[in-house]
Every structure is written in structure tokens, then in C-alpha cells.
């Protein structure tokens with residue numbers, strides 16, 4: 001039931017702070033230590049490489065997960081689009097471990113990969129929101145997202161739940177692997193900060209709606225740019241905008257723009273830059289300048305610690321690794337308000353189904 005909300009999507013965006021708290025309660029001890037099935041951790045420890053498989057938004061959550069597993073657990077991680085992997089399997093490591101990210105647990109493209117993985121006898125984990133779903137039943141292990149039903153076609157809280165759970169899992173694995181970064185990573189405190197930070201962002205809806213009206217209503221295309229983990233979020237931000245507001249949007253590695261795509265920038269093309277990583281903040285700022293010099297209408301979405309005068313939206317600071325959990329929220333809301341104010345059916349965009357059960 002969507003209560004007083006006009007659309008499920010907005011309700012689900014608003015639920016994200018609680019989803020973060022629920023995951024912390026479910027998967028962390030009183031002292032903030034991850035509590036994950038020992039057998040699962042042992043199976044992952046035995047692997048020499050992780051393969052994350054997903055489609056759409058779940059694939060995008062995997063791109064963030066790769067950074068978490070590599071930085072916290074120090075294990076090489078690849079991320080693949082399921083429909084590609086199923087028919088063009090890359091060369092595998094000696095001891096692969098597969099992680100399936102799927103909100104519904106029913107995505108046919110991802111299931112096709114799992115069938116092959118099971119035939120080959122490789123261990124697997126499904127991270128899903130739906131207990132007893134097909135991918136949950138068929139994988140060796142399951143972790144549930146506990147995000148509550150996600151009804152809107154545009155996935156929101158499942159994305160942030162997947163990232164938070166990947167962080168908990170990466171922390172658990174990193175600790176048993178003796179990784180200092182993992183030991184020093186206070187996941188409970190960080191998820192608490194994330195929940196508070198998300199709340200502060202969803203409380204700024206009026207401002208974000210104005211930005212949607214000013215930047216995105218009048219253009220039929222837009223670019224989201226960033227580097228590293230910000231690039232990963234830019235892909236998700238663009239997907240949200242495309243699927244519900246029908247604006248042709250592209251998520252782009254900001255340094256790559258000048259290698260061709262900048263030719264598309266003309267007067268008033270919206271370019272939204274994500275700046276949350278200290279190492280690359282200056283570089284992304286100059287890439288934004290390059291687009292501005294060609295007439296783009298630029299917006300910055302920046303982490304507080306890196307903010308300068310004139311930034312458009314300043315997000316609370318959490319650990320850089322977890323910034324995607326915050327960066328994505330204004331992007332979800334920008335897409336929501338663009339769709340809403342165009343009078344579109346936010347929850348049921350044309351041509352799309354909530355779960356894609358055909359290959």
C-alpha cells in the first residue's frame with residue numbers, strides 16, 4: 001500500500017534510511033561485527049576471484065561492490081552483465097565464486113548464468129530481496145536484502161540495500177583475511193551515518209524538484225559524469241532518468257568525454273557531475289569546466305568535504321567507499337520529479353516490466 005504517496009517510487013526512495021538500519025540490525029552484532037554464515041565466508045575465502053553477475057540496476061550495484069570487495073577484502077572481483085556473460089563467458093580464474101545480485105530473484109538472464117555455474121560445479125551466492133525466489137533456491141547460499149517489497153519498476157531501495165550488504169560482506173571477508181582496511185572500517189557507524197545522510201537528502205525534496213525542473217524538463221538528453229566509483233553511480237543515475245522520464249541520458253567516465261562525446265555538448269545540455277572522491281575531485285571539476293565552456297548547463301553533486309562555493313548540492317560526508325549510497329539518492333529524486341512533472345506514470349514506465357523473465 002502506498003499510503004499517502006502518489007507513487008510507490010517516492011515511498012521506496014524515502015524508505016532507504018530504514019533499509020540501512022534494518023540491514024545493520026540483521027547482519028551486525030551488538031558490537032557492530034558482521035554476522036554472516038561461516039560456511040559462506042569459508043567458501044568465499046577459498047576463491048581466488050569473485051564474479052558479480054547482474055542486470056540493470058543490480059549490475060550497477062555490482063560495479064560498486066567490486067570496489068568494496070577489492071578494497072576491503074583484497075580479492076580480485078569482476079562484474080558482468082548477465083545477458084552477456086551467459087553466452088560469452090570470459091576465461092575464469094581457477095577458483096571462481098559467483099555472486100548474483102537480483103532484487104526479484106527471477107531475472108531470466110541472470111538465471112541462465114546460474115544454470116551454467118551450477119553445471120560447472122562452482123559455488124555461488126544470491127543476494128536478493130525475495131525469499132525462495134528462483135535464483136535464491138538454485139544458488140549455494142542466499143543473503144536477503146530485507147528491503148521490503150519493491151513495487152515501482154524503477155529500482156531504488158534494492159540498489160542501496162545491495163551496496164550496503166556487499167559492504168558488510170566485504171568487511172566480514174576482509175577481517176577473516178586479516179585486512180587492516182577491513183578491521184579499521186567501522187561499518188556500523190558508517191551505516192548509521194549513511195542512514196542519517198539519506199534522511200537529510202530526502203528531506204530536501206523541494207530543492208531537488210526545482211533542480212529537476214530547471215535542468216531536466218526542457219532537454220531531451222543529459223549526461224551524468226564522474227570518475228571511479230562516481231562513474232559507477234553515474235550509470236545508475238542515467239538509467240533512472242532514461243527509464244522513467246524518457247530523457248536520453250548517459251553515464252560517463254568524465255575523463256573520457258574529451259575523447260569524442262564532448263562533441264554532443266551544445267548550449268544548455270545538462271551535465272551533472274558527481275564529485276565524492278578526493279583523488280579525482282579536481283579532475284572531474286576540470287572536465288565539467290570543459291563542458292561549461294561549450295555551453296553545457298552544469299550541476300555538481302558533491303561530498304561536503306570536497307565542496308566549494310557554488311556547488312549545487314552538497315551531500316553529507318561518509319566514508320568515500322560508501323558515498324554511492326548517498327550520491328544515488330538525489331539522482332533517484334531528479335528522475336522521479338522529471339517523470340512526475342512530465343505527467344508520466346512514474347511507477348509503470350512504458351515498455352518495461354518489474355521483473356524480466358525472458359532472455
Ligand code: M6R
Nearest residue numbers: 056057058102103104107154155
Ligand atoms: O530483479 P533484478 O534485480 O534481477 O532486476 C534487474 C533489472 O531488470 C532491474 O534492475 C531494472 O534494470 C530496473 N528496472 C532498473 O530500475
